[in-house]
Amino acid sequence: MPHILTLVAAPGALDPALVSRCRAALTALGATPGAPDWLAEAEAVDLPFENAPAELAAAAARTALEGAPVDAIASPAEGRRKKLLVADMDSTIVTSETLDEIAAYAGLKDQIAAITARSMNGELDFAQALHARVAMLAGLSVDALEATWATTEMMPGAATLVATMRADGAVCCLASGGFTFFTGRVAQKLGFDHHVSNTLLIEGGKLTGKVAEPVFDRNAKLATLTRLATENGLPMAATLAVGDGANDLDMIGAAGLGVAYRAKPIVAAAARARVDHTDLLALLYAQGFRRTEFRTG
Template sequence: MRYILTLVADRNSTSLSAAMIRRVAEAVRGSKPVLLSEGEAADIPCLEPPDPIAIQQALENAAVDCIVTKTRGRRKALLVADMDSTIVTSETLDELAAFAGVKAEIEAITRRSMNGEIDFAEALRARVAMLRGLDLDALEKTWKQTELMPGARELVATMRAHHALTALVSGGFTFFTGRVAAAAGFDEHHANGLIDDGHTLTGEVAEPILDRDAKKATLLRLAEQRGVKLSATLAVGDGANDLAMLAVAGLGVAYHAKPIVAREARARIDHGNLRAILFAQGYPASAFVTV
């Protein structure tokens, strides 16, 4: 079988039953399913890429993610992940803006930027300018209320245990990526730099800005340094500035993504958490590394 259809249920709202798996396997003319996690995930080998409409009809609109990969080379040697709304549950810049009293204004710009309506670098400069004069302790306060996405530690730890390089690559700021990378276990992190005068933010961001093209370039550079083909790389993100790296990665995953990203990405996680990315690589839950 040349392809694998992976089904992953959102355990907060449903369970992947044997009947569901059987119906989908019959609908896509797949071979015998392989259970990856009881009630949560299963692989269905297929000869041809399965029909998405047939899958959804068989699932009866249950909260189940469906990811198709090729049988060969499923487990990836490089993970490049976005941070905001991907590895952490929030948009750190928006939360930082709350301490400056401009959260609503900055959220509006963030929303347009992540939907691809305005240039990312332009939007970043505009948002940071609105933070001019903000005390630096607001950064620490924002960090204290930042939470990792469910499954983040498992994703990173499991891939590292299988010798993958893991990198956090964000259009956000190094103040946060450094802390998130340490908390989640990433090998390295790359992001933008906020400029300050030792006491407050100046309203400026260091140039050049890490944007969608820089994210793609970082993935390409890390793959070359690691000596792996692009087919052996994995990227995950939710916003328009992630599209370029998702497009070139061997497995590009749109995670609870903005509409423009969900439409263009080859793989989507709309319901479950980051554990789904491990299942999509063929890891059973018994192989997950928990920290």
Template sequence: MDHVLTLVAPRGGLSPATLHAARDALAAIGATTGTPDWLSPDEAADLPFAGLAPQQADAAGRAALEGQAVDIIAQGSAGRRKRLLIADMDSTIVTTETLDELAGQAGIKDRIAAITKRAMNGELDFEGALRERVGMLKGLGVEALQRTWEETELMPGARELVATMRANGARCALVSGGFTFFTGRVAALVGFHEHHSNMLLEADGRLTGHVADPILGRNAKLATLKRLAAEEGIGLDATVAVGDGANDLDMIQAAGLGVAFRAKPVVAAAARVRIDHGDLRGLLFAQGYRAADIVLD
């Protein structure tokens, strides 16, 4: 079979009946289907198929399983394992928006979070919105950064994603519109080879309300994906990119496996691959890794 439909659910949430429903939906529109292959019991399975484009299979599977907490990824069978991972940080590798949480230290989280929400859904220019939010933090003591870091949590599956891809020879880069104070710590904790982000400026132990130029935004994320792929001597089809906000969309659409992870509406609507229910292990199952292949940190 030249294509595969991967179904992923929160652990314990994928049943044989659900898999059979997806198979029947593909068969009903003319696909030839093969024997299902369980990648992780009750969590992830591959359904080989032929005779349909991935977009057709994806749409049929989603319609058949509407209302169920199951993610569906249709793609070609060849070249599933990728050699470069580019990941956003906020609301992707970590569970929060670190700038919003930092604003909480200044007592203005709601004000800044409202701007973040609009920027991440593509309603505001990212660079302008970032400068505006950082400006609102002028005078905040830099010790607030450490307090914010101590309250930051990793997204489930983050360590397994990076550790497994590293163990299989992939280069892993954290590329964020956030700040180096956080990306450096996240990269070290999770195991990324490198991190790229923005720098908050400070003086006399306080934030100045400015961010260093140039700002790493939407265009820079795409440029980083292309540059690192070229450095590795691979095509973009051998890359995976994951993120949740509008500033991630260009790199998501350019990557061989571009994943909108629990994404904002504008991103979820534009990305062909979405993970709405599972954790970051879903990116491994999408690449054909089995539960036994996953490196546990």
């Protein structure tokens, strides 16, 4: 079978009746589905199929699910396990927007979060929005960065995603429009091979209100994906990119498996694959990993 539809739900929540409904939707689409292959009992299942495009199959499954909290990702059966992961950080690998959280210590969280939301939904130029937000924090003590890091939480499944892919021979890179202060710590905590992001300029223990140039933006994320693929001798088909904001769109579009993760509407609409309901373990299931193959971070 040349394609596989993967259905993922919370542990214990994937009702076989929903799986049957999705198989019926594939048949109605003109596809020829195969037998279900459970990757984790009542949590994740593969439905092989042929004679239908992957994106149409995933859309048909989402319609058939009728709002049930189940993610549906369709991809080619060949080369499912990717050898390069490039992941956004804020609201993807970590649960928060770290710049917004820093801003709370300046009493500016609501104002800066509003700019962040517009930027991530593609309404504002990323670099301009970054400069504007950072400028508002001029004079803030670096203690605010340490305090923000102390409360930063990893996204459920993040550690297992990185550990499992690295154990399978993949290179993992954190690529963020955020800041090296955080990407370095997240990369060390989770075991990423590389991290690239922006650098906050600091003088006398306080933020200057500026970032080092050039800004690490949407184009830089795509360039990082293509550079690492080339350096590791990988075709783009062997890459996975995941993110939630407009600055992730180019790398998501270029990757072999590009995933919009709990993403802004503009990103969810454009991505070939999306995870709306479950956590980052869905990216492992989408590559055909079984629960018994997962490595702990």
